[in-house]
Amino acid sequence: MIVDFHTHIVPDAFPATGGAEVLWPSMKHHGDGRADVMIAGKVYRKIDERSWAVAPRMVDMDRDGIDVQVLSPMPELLSYWFSPEDGGVICDAVNGHINAMVADAPTRFRGIGMVPMQDPKLAATHLKKLHDSGMIGALIGSHIEGLPLGDASLDPFYQTAQDLGMLVMVHAMHPAGMDRVGGPAGLAGTVAFPLETALAASSLIVGGVMERFSDLKLMLCHGGGALMSLLPRLDFAWHKGMSIASAVSVPPSEIARRFFFDSIVYSDDSLNTLIDRVGGDRVVMGTDYPFAIMQTDPVNFISGASAGHAPAILAGTPFDLARKTRI
Amino acid sequence: MIVDFHTHIVPDAFPATGGAEVLWPSMKHHGDGRADVMIAGKVYRKIDERSWAVAPRMVDMDRDGIDVQVLSPMPELLSYWFSPEDGGVICDAVNGHINAMVADAPTRFRGIGMVPMQDPKLAATHLKKLHDSGMIGALIGSHIEGLPLGDASLDPFYQTAQDLGMLVMVHAMHPAGMDRVGGPAGLAGTVAFPLETALAASSLIVGGVMERFSDLKLMLCHGGGALMSLLPRLDFAWHKGMSIASAVSVPPSEIARRFFFDSIVYSDDSLNTLIDRVGGDRVVMGTDYPFAIMQTDPVNFISGASAGHAPAILAGTPFDLARKTRI
Numbered sequence: 017m018i019v020d021f022h023t024h025i026v027p028d029a030f031p032a033t034g035g036a037e038v039l040w041p042s043m044k045h046h047g048d049g050r051a052d053v054m055i056a057g058k059v060y061r062k063i064d065e066r067s068w069a070v071a072p073r074m075v076d077m078d079r080d081g082i083d084v085q086v087l088s089p090m091p092e093l094l095s096y097w098f099s100p101e102d103g104g105v106i107c108d109a110v111n112g113h114i115n116a117m118v119a120d121a122p123t124r125f126r127g128i129g130m131v132p133m134q135d136p137k138l139a140a141t142h143l144k145k146l147h148d149s150g151m152i153g154a155l156i157g158s159h160i161e162g163l164p165l166g167d168a169s170l171d172p173f174y175q176t177a178q179d180l181g182m183l184v185m186v187h188a189m190h191p192a193g194m195d196r197v198g199g200p201a202g203l204a205g206t207v208a209f210p211l212e213t214a215l216a217a218s219s220l221i222v223g224g225v226m227e228r229f230s231d232l233k234l235m236l237c238h239g240g241g242a243l244m245s246l247l248p249r250l251d252f253a254w255h256k257g258m259s260i261a262s263a264v265s266v267p268p269s270e271i272a273r274r275f276f277f278d279s280i281v282y283s284d285d286s287l288n289t290l291i292d293r294v295g296g297d298r299v300v301m302g303t304d305y306p307f308a309i310m311q312t313d314p315v316n317f318i319s320g321a322s323a324g325h326a327p328a329i330l331a332g333t334p335f336d337l338a339r340k341t342r343i
Numbered sequence: 344m345i346v347d348f349h350t351h352i353v354p355d356a357f358p359a360t361g362g363a364e365v366l367w368p369s370m371k372h373h374g375d376g377r378a379d380v381m382i383a384g385k386v387y388r389k390i391d392e393r394s395w396a397v398a399p400r401m402v403d404m405d406r407d408g409i410d411v412q413v414l415s416p417m418p419e420l421l422s423y424w425f426s427p428e429d430g431g432v433i434c435d436a437v438n439g440h441i442n443a444m445v446a447d448a449p450t451r452f453r454g455i456g457m458v459p460m461q462d463p464k465l466a467a468t469h470l471k472k473l474h475d476s477g478m479i480g481a482l483i484g485s486h487i488e489g490l491p492l493g494d495a496s497l498d499p500f501y502q503t504a505q506d507l508g509m510l511v512m513v514h515a516m517h518p519a520g521m522d523r524v525g526g527p528a529g530l531a532g533t534v535a536f537p538l539e540t541a542l543a544a545s546s547l548i549v550g551g552v553m554e555r556f557s558d559l560k561l562m563l564c565h566g567g568g569a570l571m572s573l574l575p576r577l578d579f580a581w582h583k584g585m586s587i588a589s590a591v592s593v594p595p596s597e598i599a600r601r602f603f604f605d606s607i608v609y610s611d612d613s614l615n616t617l618i619d620r621v622g623g624d625r626v627v628m629g630t631d632y633p634f635a636i637m638q639t640d641p642v643n644f645i646s647g648a649s650a651g652h653a654p655a656i657l658a659g660t661p662f663d664l665a666r667k668t669r670i
Contacts, residue, residue, distance in 0.1 A: 165524040176453055193519030196542045198491040199549030202586035207545045211538040215523045218534045222526030238576075242569035246537055246608035249565075260634055261527035263382075283575035285619065289612060308585055309576075 017313060018315060019084045019334035020077070022185075022278045022302025023048025026061075026090050027054055027113035028068040028104045030104055037098055041106075053090075060092060066306040068113065070120045074307070077124065078336055081315045084120050085305070086338070087114050088155040090127040100135035107132055107142055115149050126338050127151040128185055133160045136169060141174035153233075154182030158191070158216035165216050166223015174225060178232040183276075183337055186220075187237045188212040205309065215273065222263040223249070226274045237302065239281040239290050240272070244298045247272055247293060269293065276337065278302030279329060286322035291306040296325025300334045345642060346411045346661035347404070349512075349564055349605045349629025350668040353380055353388075353417050354440035355395040359385060364425055368433075369435040380417075383667065393442065393462030394397065397447045403632070405573035408642045413665070414441050415482040418516040423488045433467055434459055439518075442476050454478040455667050460487045463496060479522035479665045480560070485543035492543050493550015501552060505559040510664055513547075514564045515539040526635070532636065540568025544602065548577070549590040549591065553601045560587055560664060563574055564629065566608040566617050567599070574620060575598055585613035603664065605629030606656060607638050623652025627661045 026043075028051070033040040041060070045193060049072075050067040051250040066072045067090075077085060089110045095103040113130040124236050128150045128332070131142035143154055152178070159165065162165045165186065177184050187302050191212035194204045220226060236243065249266035254261045266272060273294045280302045281287050303308040311317060319326045353370075355378070360367040368387070371379040374394040393399045404412060410487040438456040445452045456478045458469035470481055478633075481504070482658045487494065492513065504511050518539035521531045527576045539648075544563050547553060553561070563570065577595035591598060600621045607629045608614050617626060628645050632639040638644060646653045 046407060052370060136639060157346050159523045162522060164523050165447070166525050192523055193539070193542045195489060196486045196491050196519055196539075197546045197549060198493050199546070199584045199590045203545075203549060203590075206577060206580040206585060207549070207573065210576060211541055211569060212520070212523075214538055214569065215520045215535070217532075219524045219526070222530060224522060224532070242538060242541065242572045245569045245572040245613060246534065248613055249537060252609045255534040255636055255637060259527045260533050262525045263530075281575060282579045285616060286572060286575055290614065292612065308583055309580060 017336060018081060018330045019085045019086065019301065019338070020082045020305060020314065021086045021300040021302050021334050022280060023068065023085045023087055023305040024067070024089045024090045024307060025065040025114060026063055026093065026115065027110055031109050033102065033105075037296050039097055041093060054176065055092070061090070064306075068302065070117050070125065073306070074124055075223055076224070080138060080313070083124060084124055084296065086126045086334070087117055087126055088185060089114070089130045091157060091187045094130055094155070094157050094189060095132070095159060096134045100132045100138050102224060103132035103134055104142065105140065111146060111149070111151070115151070116149070128153045128155050128183065131173070133157070133170070133173065136171070136173045139173045141172065143176050143182055147180045147182055153185055155185045155187055157189035158186060158212045159189070163165070164219035164223065166219035166221070166225055168223070174229045174232055177227045178213065181233070184232065184234045185237065186216055186234065186277045187211070187277070188241065190214070197210075209240030210238055213238055214243045214246055217241070217243040217272070221271045224262060224263065226271050233276065235276040235278065237278055237280065237285065239279060240275065240277050244286075244289050244293055245273060268314055271321065275302060279314070279318055281316070282311060287317075291322060291325055297328050297333055299325070299329045301330050301339065344407060344410045344662060345657045346413065346628065346632050347409045347632060347641065348413045348428050348627040348661050350412045350414055350633060352414045352418065352441060352444065353390055353394040353439055358436050364429060366418060366424055369570055374476065382419070385610045386459040388417070388433070389590060391633070397444050397452065398467070400633070401448065401451055407640070411451055411453060413455055413479070413661070414444055414455045414646050415512060416441070416457045418482070418484060418514045421457055421482070421484050422518060423461045423484060424460070425457045428463050430459035431469065433524040438473060438476070438478070441477070443478070448567065455480045455482050455510065457482055458500070460484070460497070460500065460620070462466040463498070463500045466500045466670070470500065470507065470509055470560060470668065473586055474509055476506045480512055480519050482512045482514055484516035485539045486516070491546035493546035493548070493552055495550070499554065501559055505556045511561045512558065513543055513561065514541070514562060515568065527620045537565055537568030540565055541573055543571045544568070544599070545573065545577075548589060548595050548598045551590065553598050554592065560603065562605065562627070564607065564612065566606060567602065570599060571613075571616050571620055600625060603627060603660070606641070606645060607631055609638065614644075614648045618649060618652055623649065624655050624660055626652070626656045627664065
């Protein structure tokens, strides 16, 4: 049973907003299975029916040898920039669409939803709804409108996730530092997502989240981004007694082994570095399907690069994560 | 002849500022060889005479088996936040101190100076002065008060560096994204410097600097930071024809091989990844001496991890870089 743990969906329609939220998303359908996600009057992303319908996804899954896809929202839908109530409206719409997709083909899909993290207690309430609807976790952004993920104000959400056994999947969003890159539009996801993920992971480490919630299941997307390349420096500074030693009771690389990771790293040596540093049992296969940056031929990528760890990455750990988070 | 290419200095005194520059640095000496670098009325860093005097450095160099140190300014001295004229005053003071240190022991030290990048044409003029004084290059920050290093407005500086054969050494400074980490003060250099260096490197790549100046010698400190972990994703996006393909005429990893790198990566596998991706002849040994984060026992680190590349990293490439940039 081979699982693709990192795929995205966009519903084919959004609820109308009662207010005048300029960033409220909407869909412009072209009638041929293609559509534009419109935000602030502009095309945010060109997508097609693979984003909202299960039938074309299953064709690709069969081609790629994938038995189950875990569905999660496109990160730009996370809507932390709206009021908690308006964000909750988008959450309900997206989560409802994911649940409907899973219901269309329950042996082929599992759902990861979204919650209004701009209000951590409300997010916890929504997370309970996701759990009760059969979802296995929630996707959250790499920061909550600038609030670092290690901030203690988010603890009610982490506590509920731990209590319910719900997976927290951290995805880069609105990355820091793109003003220091320049270049053509559209580079943020390519260049800065892995760096942004490393910032979020560092916040979780120095903020003590993985120590306060030792049973929390938390996954870093894109193989943790640049985190693997940071760890030797973080450990070195920790052993030297620099400021990071005041924030973490064990070397940061030990905390890093408490995260889960997907395999979206695009090179054999990066996958091997990930496995070497965190263990093959902390990695699950992901692709970013159906977006342009998706890892192609993912099963062969895992089988070719991960030596004896392929069974865990492709099936064992995903199955454990999903099963344990089921009711 | 074994060279440590990445070490820092702080002069034992700064010129007084005529104005009211709140960030103007000053020194508070304790009389026992220790001193505080004071900025805005606070201790920015506690240092000792290793930062400004050659004698204690040579003791450590002899202990560590290092024949030559390349001296460069502590990045916080770069002073891009002052007017070009005031910045130039600091540049002259720091560069003068570096040249005096080299003159004290000319067989043991080489100098890399600093220039007022906030005015690229003035920076080019200062670079010529560094060149004429016998320095081998200039240290620049990873951004110029937010301006990305790939911005074409900096071309007069890069052009002059190329024309004079002066090395440009890029060092992280005031890194992006620390507000997304939180945690105790003092983490920026530990956590965010490698990510910041990757942002700067990405800007140089997508900004076309290494294509416009094909003979420019440019070094990324800290092994390019997280750049190595980004390259597979950048190449993947480039081959997919995503926006990065409109900015660079060859895969980004090919541009990356035009940079030089120091070896400050703290782990054998990170050093091997660096060598595998860019070639052993693009790497020189560095330490960050004499600051807390400095790589310890550097020669053994290189010898143990780099297989047949140690002679190039320790001596060959540093010698080439320094010699070719001499008059």
